[in-house]
Amino acid sequence: MRSLRMVSAALLAVALLVPMLAVAEEAPAKVKSGDEAVQKAFDEWQALEKANREAGEAYQEKVKAAKSDEEKKTLRDEFISSRKGTFRKAEAASHVFRDAFTKCDWTQWDAGKDADLLENGLTEAGQHLLGHDAKRAIEAFETLLKLLPKCESAPFVRSTWLPIALPSTGDFDAALKRCNELRKDVAADQLAAMDMAIGDIHAIKGDYAKAQEIYAAALASIPDDKELDKYDARRYARGYLKLRTKLIGKDAPEIDSKNWLGGEPNALSALKGNVVVVDFWATWCGPCTSGIPGMDELYKAHSKDGLKVLGVTKHYTNAFIPKDRDELAYNFKDGESLKCMGEDGKADEKASLAAITKFRDVVKPQYPFVIATQAEFEAYGITGIPSVFVVGKDGKIGFVAIGSGREALIKAAAQRLLKEKYTPAKAEDSKNTK
DSSP states (O other), X not given: OOOHHHHHHHHHHHHHSSSOOOOOOOOOOOOOSSHHHHHHHHHHHHHHHHHHHHHHHHHHHHHHHOOSHHHHHHHHHXXXXXHHHHHHHHHHHHHHHHHHHHHSOGGGSOTTTTHHHXXXXXXXXXXXXXXXXXXXXXXXXXXXXXXXXXXXXXXXXXXXXXXXXXXXXXXXXXXXXHHHHHHTTSOGGGHHHHHHHHHHHHHHHTOHHHHHHHHHHHHHHSOOGGGSOTTOHHHHHHHHHHHHHHHBTSBOOOOOOSOEESSXXXXXXXXXXXXXXXXXXXXTOHHHHHTHHHHHHHHHHHGGGTEEEEEEEOOOSEEEEESSGGGGGOSSOOEEEEEOBOTTSSBOHHHHHHHHHHHHHHHOOSSOEXXXXXXXXXXXXXXXXXXXXXXXXXXXEEEEEESSSOHHHHHHHHHHHHTSOOOOHHHHHHHHHO
């Protein structure tokens, strides 16, 4: 079955409808790798997940029966207060299991008797390995499809995780070949997303014309919304495809904020000649801040080669400051929630700036933060964060990543663009006049 951690996160998100709250639970003691240790870690994690799931289901039933908004608010506050520590404890337990499983011999498990452990272990290990060992991540996902081809996670592995892992090795032709093979087994409601992933590989490869051709065909294949169920995946794919057709291979919209933290202000257009990773984020967005260490690693590895990273945010009415940088590894972070709302109900820019500055002081990223305007967010079609745009030396957008978990693709796109030669326009004009 699919990881219960997804269920726990969803239930808490429903209860909160705000950023993840601070917690103060210690992680369970780590265990040694090996079959017995892995089984023990899995059982402990699943017991915590089951308790959280049952508590969440009970909470949902109480909310349905509530007769007023005030009663619902009271129930929500009680649920958050009673469960915030156990959600964090379950997440920490999942990390212990993931690390132990990653080190063990995956072939020792029985695909029948140990199906749940195998499914959770291979998906957790694969996702974790994406950031630093793409080949091993591919091995995890392909092993899952071989041993458990009909499990609940298999469709996501085919349409999402393998299309991320495969091009991360840098062998784009092999990635395209395998993705087109996987496409044959993808459900109808996931085909547009799968085609978008294939188009993304062409974009990372630098063939923007082919990418746009695939995006357009995928977009045309999606029925009208009235013909789709409310939660049909194609509704979301439509928006992501429209964004790509608008921006991939096109000039990056200008960002010219004078409000930078950790660097001297520069217009994005003035950074031509560099590859620029533009990361739209917020302090209160858990998936956004979890990506900061990866952005730091990418920047430190390639800044000498001409890579820039801009953490682009704006003023919000709330903020979250983690206890320390280590908290970024968790979805349920320990820290401080802050209100940055003025009397008019809008963001208090002074309070917001202070919160972003405090966040930076705690997390200590190597790259600058840029506080942009709402108009600049809209120019990039930002409807959700994190949203990352990789801009080539020529100022054109080479890759778009919406949502978390795509750091490996961002890295692959940036590394390919860094290899491209660039001749400044003025130098080219000068040559033509001689």
